[in-house]
Every structure is written in C-alpha cells, then in structure tokens.
Amino acid sequence: MKGRLRTVGVKTVVRLMLWAVGIAVVVGFINYHYTLSGIKQQYAENFHLRMLINYEYTRRVLSDVYVQVTNNVYYIESTLDKPEGHMAAMERIVRNGNRVHSCGMNFVRNYYPQKGERYCPFAWRNPENREEILTEEKGNQDFNYLNSLWFRSVVEGDTCLWSDPFYDGYDNTTALAAYMVPIHDAQGTPVAVLGADVSLDWLTSKLAETDSAYNVQSPRAVQLMGLKSQSYIINYDGKFITHPEAEKRLEGMFFNHVLGDRMGVKTQLERRIKAGLQSSNETEESYKFNGERCYFFYTPLKYTGWIMVTVVPCQTIDMLAVMYVLKQTAFMLLGMLLLVAVVFIYLKYRFRF
Known part of the structure; x- marks a missing residue:
C-alpha cells in the first residue's frame, strides 16, 4: 500500500512540475509578447522625462x-x-x-x-x-x-x-x-x-554630466554594448549649439548624421524640429544616428530658437524592457516551483511516502 502511495505521490509531483513548467512557458510567452511593447513605452516615457529635466535645467541657466x-x-x-x-x-x-x-x-x-x-x-x-x-x-x-x-x-x-x-x-x-x-x-x-x-562650452559639460548620471542607471547597456544616450542643443536649422566634440560645435549639422528607414521620414523630422514642436510617442519611429538605430526625444527651448535633442539607442530601451519582462517571468517561474515544492512536502508528510 505504501509503495502504491509513493508511486502516486511521485507521479503527482511530476505532473505538477510539468504543468507548472508548461503554464510558466505559456504565460511567459504571452507576457513577453503582449507586455514588451508597453514596457518599452514606459521606458521611453522615462527618457522623455529625463530630456525634460535637462530642458528645465538649461532653461534655468538661460533664465539666470x-x-x-x-x-x-x-x-x-x-x-x-x-x-x-x-x-x-x-x-x-x-x-x-x-x-x-x-x-x-x-x-x-x-x-x-x-x-x-x-x-x-x-x-x-x-x-x-x-x-x-x-x-x-x-x-x-x-x-x-x-x-x-x-x-x-x-x-x-x-x-x-x-x-x-x-x-x-x-x-x-x-x-x-x-x-x-x-x-x-x-x-x-x-x-x-x-x-x-x-558659455556654450560650460553648457555642453553640464549636459554631459546629466547624461552620464542617466547612463549609469542602465549599466548593462553601457558596459556590455557601449550604448549611451547623448543630449544636444541644436538650432532650428540643425546646427549643433552644444556637442561633446568641440570641432562640431557651431559647425556640424545634426541632420547630416541622421538617416530615416522610410522615404520622407527624415524630412518630416526636420519639419517638426524647424516648427519648434515637441516629440511624442518616440518609439513609433526610429532613425539611424551615426549608423546606430536610435529614438529621438526633443523639445524647443523657449525664446531661443533652439531645440534640445536626446538621442537614445533603440537597443538601450529594448534591453531595459527585455530585462524587465524576463525578470518578471523568472519571478513567476520561481513562484510556480515554490508551489510545486509546497505540494510535494504536503504530499510527503500526508501520505508518508
């Protein structure tokens, strides 16, 4: 009798484990597929807020x-x-x-x-x-x-x-x-x-400081793949007002570094920037900036004729979103395994197998 109970208990535990793994895989796939875009959008909103923080700091400097x-x-x-x-x-x-x-x-x-x-x-x-x-x-x-x-x-x-x-x-x-x-x-x-x-040199250094502080918050993207967000101030024609490379300051053109994936996308971007518009839903359109696929976050600086642009590699946001979803899936799988362990312990002491 005890042997039969032991066999039943083992089979039950195995079935529970298989069901738990199966459910975890299915739910994990659904969670990954349907929530990844939403998580990406949340991280994009986070970068948008960072851009606005840079904007407010710059505005205060100009206001002084x-x-x-x-x-x-x-x-x-x-x-x-x-x-x-x-x-x-x-x-x-x-x-x-x-x-x-x-x-x-x-x-x-x-x-x-x-x-x-x-x-x-x-x-x-x-x-x-x-x-x-x-x-x-x-x-x-x-x-x-x-x-x-x-x-x-x-x-x-x-x-x-x-x-x-x-x-x-x-x-x-x-x-x-x-x-x-x-x-x-x-x-x-x-x-x-x-x-x-x-001094625009000083303003450039302050933007670099805030960019560095933000990049520290996504160390895997920086350390493993060398991906960094970068903020610039440009005028409505695209000329760099600030740039970490001094030779491009007041000389280089932002739009010369930009390529669109589709016909007319770059032209639309130029029109929006020249019109002094603020970006929104940034992850809906990506661009190649210096050969790297990126999202652009931008807002006009009032009364100056300048635009603040934060360039964020797409892979940075993708990596942050994937890591978040995988972490959630791992916690869910861990919960399933703990549930199986609890059931196993219960059956072991209940039926003494």
Whole structure:
C-alpha cells in the first residue's frame, strides 16, 4: 500500500512540475509578447522625462542670464547721462550672474561723442581666475558692430532676443550665446544693446554630466554594448549649439548624421524640429544616428530658437524592457516551483511516502 502511495505521490509531483513548467512557458510567452511593447513605452516615457529635466535645467541657466540683464535695464536707462558708471554696471552683471561669462553694452553711432563713434563698455571673467572681473572699453579700435545683424535687429526691431552662437573674440575658441535687450533714452528711442553671454562650452559639460548620471542607471547597456544616450542643443536649422566634440560645435549639422528607414521620414523630422514642436510617442519611429538605430526625444527651448535633442539607442530601451519582462517571468517561474515544492512536502508528510 505504501509503495502504491509513493508511486502516486511521485507521479503527482511530476505532473505538477510539468504543468507548472508548461503554464510558466505559456504565460511567459504571452507576457513577453503582449507586455514588451508597453514596457518599452514606459521606458521611453522615462527618457522623455529625463530630456525634460535637462530642458528645465538649461532653461534655468538661460533664465539666470535673462534676469541679470533685465534687472539692470532700469538703472542703466536712468543713468544714461552718467557714462562713467556703465563699466561698473557691466562688472556687476557678470559678478552677480554665476552663469554669465561676459557682458557688454553697444551704443548707437556717436551717442557719446567724447567716447568716439562706437562705444562699448565690456566686462568678462578672467578664465584663469573666475573671481576676477576684467573690464575694457571696446569700440573704436577693434569692434565695429554698428552694421552687425544682431545689433540692427535689436535696435531697429526694438526687441529682446538670443543671439546666434559665436566665438569669444578674445580666445576665438570659447563658444558663446548672448541674451540682448534694447536700452532706451528718455524719449523711448533705442540707443544701445545690452547683452550678457553664456558659455556654450560650460553648457555642453553640464549636459554631459546629466547624461552620464542617466547612463549609469542602465549599466548593462553601457558596459556590455557601449550604448549611451547623448543630449544636444541644436538650432532650428540643425546646427549643433552644444556637442561633446568641440570641432562640431557651431559647425556640424545634426541632420547630416541622421538617416530615416522610410522615404520622407527624415524630412518630416526636420519639419517638426524647424516648427519648434515637441516629440511624442518616440518609439513609433526610429532613425539611424551615426549608423546606430536610435529614438529621438526633443523639445524647443523657449525664446531661443533652439531645440534640445536626446538621442537614445533603440537597443538601450529594448534591453531595459527585455530585462524587465524576463525578470518578471523568472519571478513567476520561481513562484510556480515554490508551489510545486509546497505540494510535494504536503504530499510527503500526508501520505508518508
């Protein structure tokens, strides 16, 4: 009798194990097939949020520059009759603005005859000692700005704007962008352009820091396959405003690195970016970026004419999603095996086989 019970118990356990394995395989396949795309979408939303965090950080940096400039407009306009105080105002803007690289004020032709045809008080941080603020009167000697497009746009348009990126006139290597506002006389006529510069090299390094922090969160993709997400700021035409490779900054074109899988896909991407639109449902369309299949996450930076783009290799999101689904399936299989073990122990002690 005991032998028969032992045989029945063993057969029962074997059947339970086979059923458990079969159910685990079927459920695992269904779970993998039907939930993988949803999990990928969740990870894509996570990268979208990371892109927006980068956006908010960059916006705050640009906002700091904006605040430093606008907070000094009233004082400067009320003291236009005292040009000897302008240099101190430029120095104050640079000193108080942690993100301000340099600051200058460019006056219209012969506004101060005693200063010459062109007059521009200018202050900048000493690159070797950021606590030291250097000053200089620029204009007549080496800085003919009167016919420059940026100067005429602000004065003639009586408007505030961000400049196109340019290189620092002192070292010709530091990439800068300036926020510019018109300065008005007592009659409300624009008579000068006040501009504060932010370093795009510094902004590039900060984006690289946040990218590194995010890439650490997907170490398998980075270590095993060398897959890394990368954030850029480009203008609406696709020119790189920031890039980890200095030679591509202000020179390289983002769209030159992009290939679409279907006819017209790249053109549609260019149109969306030039229209200043934000990306959505990013995993529905992939592109080849430098030969690597990637998803693009992008959003416009308000008031700048720039776009922030985060490029994420498709395999990074695929790997994260697959690992998540496999982990869930493994937990389910483990649960099945534990159930079989419990039943086996119960039968063993119940029937003493």
